[in-house]
Amino acid sequence: MSAAKELGYEPDLIARSLRTGTSKTVGFLVADLANPIFAEVIRGAEDRLRAGGYGLLLTNSEGDPALDEENVHLFLRRRVDGIMLLTAHNGDGDGIDALPSASLPVIVLDRSVPRGSRASTVYFDYAGGFRTAVRHLLDLQHRAIAFISGPESLRPVRDRLDGFRQAFHDAGLEPDPKLIRLGSLAPGFGATSTRELLDAPVAPTAIVVGANRPLTGVLETLHERGLRVGTDIALVSCDEVDLTRLFRPAISVVARDTNAMGRIAAELLIDRLTDPTGPVRSVVLPTWFIPRESSASPPAQV
Amino acid sequence: MSAAKELGYEPDLIARSLRTGTSKTVGFLVADLANPIFAEVIRGAEDRLRAGGYGLLLTNSEGDPALDEENVHLFLRRRVDGIMLLTAHNGDGDGIDALPSASLPVIVLDRSVPRGSRASTVYFDYAGGFRTAVRHLLDLQHRAIAFISGPESLRPVRDRLDGFRQAFHDAGLEPDPKLIRLGSLAPGFGATSTRELLDAPVAPTAIVVGANRPLTGVLETLHERGLRVGTDIALVSCDEVDLTRLFRPAISVVARDTNAMGRIAAELLIDRLTDPTGPVRSVVLPTWFIPRESSASPPAQV
DNA sequence: TTGTATGCGTTATCAA
């Protein structure tokens, strides 16, 4: 018996899955592996899942909604026990498209879900962090503050913009709609938006970048125009990454704990896997503003 | 028959796996998901694997060799068809430790394997890129060139150092051994090494960073000492990432196509999966030097 | 407590 196991017997997990109907595997759908932030989320999730005895089946849908659905379909055929969704789009309606109709637990990360959905969510309080950041700029006497972010269909984009607006309203001010550029998460959108903003009649004295990838495009354009960050124009961006931390002058950011997002999402999923009757929970994590040299007072005049 | 399939029948992949003995799943073991370079490799691999009908089971071993072996063991129990290994360590001997004794195809990425191993490998010609980079520095009349990299047990570290030495020898010169710091891939090692180098009797006029993560520590220390990159000290680093491309002055790098590494590794694996009698192939990809403003001539005197 | 049979959903084999 036990002596037989000394010979190195290991239960075949495939056979066990077929018999028990549980694969001890979770499908993780990520929109864009190239985003360093997403890698951190996956790391947090994988750690927790592995500790719980689950494997992580990873798939990348490159921001293509059709691939989202195809990949979720494959998860189902592979009989994953649960699904974690970190997609690029938020669907046409109020929530994510790719939600499987099947009854297995789904955790949606950083996106909104339709009203009444059975999916758990993990989300960040973006409005809070951006409100603080923009208040900081207003305190420094900036008034022409631009906001560059992704498509308005994304909840993080809307919430960051909300925080931006709230800070203005808190100060009894109104943001200039012409300085708000919503469009895409691609770096190129950051570049063209910045060019347009700088060429407009009223150029901004500060730029708030409400997404981490467009920042690279923004920086490229500022370099190209010979503008010094923090001196000629103030800058606030998203996420604590090597670039924002080590750029000189260091770039002020609204930071968040992405590793925790992955870990907590895995936690929520494991909870629902071990107790399917449990409640559908939704967790909101904080964000916080880290002021640095990139956000200084506006140049003396104008 | 076909009408039955109209009702939405989908073969159960678990049952199929049990029956056929092939899971259409590949295990990907990565040492450190936090490294943005690794994320690109995974992206390349996942794209190709998905196209070939394979799923990617991802596990992160945080640079812990014990976890490496445990994770490979779990891959085996999950009956993956093949394994891709991107580990942190290279083992005590001549090659990687975690190689499973089982007979399934293994692809080792960016590491060396023991003589006579049945594993395929994908590797970069690091020596070539670093030789060019250091020749460039020597042409600019730098002589006190420091080299900071990870542990000598890693093949990429050894090969980058080889390129460094070759460039000196090509010029009929000898590198100063006191300026060579081999130790760890952690950012902190870059920081302490830089401090020691700057405090030594003969401080370097140029630093070559032979790894991408220590660069952050190097930059921190240079900032801390008030040294201007490209003006007070020349800098060459590894890998085209946001930080090296957008830092000002832009940082010269030895670049490589990490996405291609993942894609080609997946290709090699699929080849061996479809034709198990095929040869064990090893691919070496090029690296190339991108000179930028961070590598300028040394300050006029000394 | 220990042992034996059945079925999970496939695919492959063999008979018709």
Add this chain to the structure above:
DNA sequence: TTGATAACGCATACAA
């Protein structure tokens, strides 16, 4: 060409 049957390796239910 078509249809029934066995087996992959487990876990479970039931019998001893």
